[in-house]
Amino acid sequence: MLRVYIAWFDENPSFRRLRRRLREYRAGQDIGQLSNTFSVARAAQRTFPATLTDRQFVVALFEQTLGRRPERSERAVWVQRLQDGQTRPGLVARVSKSSAFKSRNAASVATTAAYAGLLRRMPTGTELSAGGDAGDVLASGEYEDRASALCNASYPDFCIPSEPPDLDCGDSSLLGRVDFRVAGEDPHELDQDGNGVGCESGTTTPGPGGGPSPEGGIINIYNDPWDKLVIRDVLPFSTARTDPTPAKRVRVRNVGTARLDVTEVAIEGSSAFRLVAGQARAFSLAPQQETTISVEFRPGPVLRGKGTQHLATMAVLSSDRGQPRDEVFLRGWQARDYENNVEPSRAEIVSTIGYTTNVGQGLPRDDVNAGEEVRSAYWRRAGAGAVELYPLARYAARVSGDTGRTFWFPQGNSGDRRTLHIFPGCRCVDPTLGTGGQNQKLVPEYTAVGGGVGQTRFDPGTGAFGLAVNSSGELTHSDDSLNTDGGHTYRFWPARDRTGELLPNTWIVGQDLGASPENMGTKNYDYQDFMWVLSNATPAQPAGA
Known part of the structure; x- marks a missing residue:
């Protein structure tokens, strides 16, 4: 995404614009669609006005992206591609993926990605000129200061962010840790008896979730094993050909103080996912009671390419007044065959x-x-x-x-x-x-x-x-x-x-x-x-x- 932006505008985006475009990319827009969006921007039109002929466009593209004019043979090839139906935004996207463009911008892209990802800002001109990658940023005083600011000083053994949100001993952010030091204000109230030890062994509620126990039925749903994947709301599957694979499960727990009624369990999205035969679609849970929902992955054959990524959402509707709909995201990779050039990257x-x-x-x-x-x-x-x-x-x-x-x-x-x-x-x-x-x-x-x-x-x-x-x-x-x-x-x-x-x-x-x-x-x-x-x-x- 960053490379195609640089190809159009010959500069980095602002951090705010980068975040917006990344959200669009993660929501499903591909590089070609983003290139289409960039092509109509005023800054892009100043360099690549619609009045340019195909030949002029190719020359301008080479000068901006590769820092040189194209050879006569190169120009002929790229002009022919445009005349054969390749769109101009498509051509820019293609150049942004080329080895020559990647090599020319490798250092600046690595530096920009490191600053944006770890410091949540874009590098200055001086920092961009100096270069540096994620390792350099991790070793910097600014990253140390930012990490310290994100981590509450009441918990010196590892990083726990300040509220909000409020955390309890079963929350996935704690990765199941117990018996750690607590000092100072303890904003999450993880040291219940005030003895300086947080989430003491034998006193924690299993599973991620939920904060203090409010009144009523409260749903807490998470994948299995949430504590090892360190993400609670995604359930991944894989297969090759159409070979059947074992079902997987999510856990549903009532962390409230009254009965929780689950009124519907439904899968929305790819038909490759389905609830196993006999799986209850409605049930009730007493306070602190837990059950499981089992899902299987049964995709059809891959019709083209090396494989297909399937996406769906499992929605769980319940009587939880604060969150009547909870979701688990179902993701599956189906390879056309085994090994070699059909494996997922x-x-x-x-x-x-x-x-x-x-x-x-x-x-x-x-x-x-x-x-x-x-x-x-x-x-x-x-x-x-x-x-x-x-x-x-x-x-x-x-x-x-x-x-x-x-x-x-x-x-x-x-x-x-x-x-x-x-x-x-x-x-x-x-x-x-x-x-x-x-x-x-x-x-x-x-x-x-x-x-x-x-x-x-x-x-x-x-x-x-x-x-x-x-x-x-x-x-x-x-x-x-x-x-x-x-x-x-x-x-x-x-x-x-x-x-x-x-x-x-x-x-x-x-x-x-x-x-x-x-x-x-x-x-x-x-x-x-x-x-x-x-x-x-x-x-x-x-x-x-």
Whole structure:
């Protein structure tokens, strides 16, 4: 979106205009539609008036976007495209996606994205000239001051924003944390007995939600597992071909003081989603009672392209006087087939699960940052409680046996790898005849090595830690210096919720196999072989710090 704006106007938008255009983009407008909108602006018309001939338009476009006049052969090609029916806004959008334009504007776009995303302002001319990426901004005093202003000083162990909204111990913003220090005013009243300890073990209400208990029935609805995905209102699915996949569920809890009557459960949007057979569409819950609603994903065949993203809303109508309609957003990725060029990109994975993080497009080489990427070989626990590393996606080869053994390790001792989980294969003769177990999936299941319950939470103490995974005979690390030829196999991006807001101390992690001889140098730079969400973590030392 930012690149096509620069292509039209040769400058950055204001932060206010950028936010508005981003909302339109996230609401469904594509780059072509935004280019159409920009084309009628007065500033665009001054550079590209409608009176220009096709030849003049192409020359003006090259001069503004690439800083040079087109060669005669280039001009002929682009003029012919216009004469063959390509619109002028479409041509501008196409140029904005070109490698030449991206390369010319890579530094300024990275700097602008970092300032807009992390500081909620546009960089000044001096800052733009100096450059810098998200790692530089994270290391800046201004970001530290902004983070401190967002975080209430009553809670020193990790970031809790000041009210509004009012939070309670079951709210998703706390990520299930308990027994943390409370000092000062305690505006959220998380220390009920005044002993300096917030949300003491055994006294919290399970599930995200709701603030103090008002009178009447109060609905609290959230996905499963909300505390690991760190987003409560999106339920993600995936499949390939039209292979059936297990149903998923949301939890509905009455956190009020009287009976809650759910009068209707309805799915609006893509017909690929449906309530499971026998699922009640109306029910009642006593105070503090909880039930589940199960949904399945049954899309038809993909008719063109590599896959389709399906979107729907599950609306739950109830007697909650303050919120008679609550919603869960249903998202599904349906691939035309398994593996290779029909897998979803990392951006499609992130979008389908419900994050709005900019993880970049294409196949960035090791020395190129992708989107909002923050480079840090090692990480630290951000606050009290455990660090969480929860699988978001697994899109590598289908296998019969277990694969993708995932570790964490202390900085300075990569040999002391602590196993968290592994992804089961199909345990079949020919994995290519089906899904290949927990491969080619969003939010795949995981186990311990040899079976049993795998781990996603760990406590690294106060020291820095790195991540590693062993798959297909290849061991890769978040510290590039530990990888074959120093390959950049892990990328980290700050996680944003469905509205675009940063989730505190939460990161999207993408990993790419194939750098080592064991995998025959098949690295393709897609960074979605494995993906996780890392929470309660902060960079130990961002690049440039």
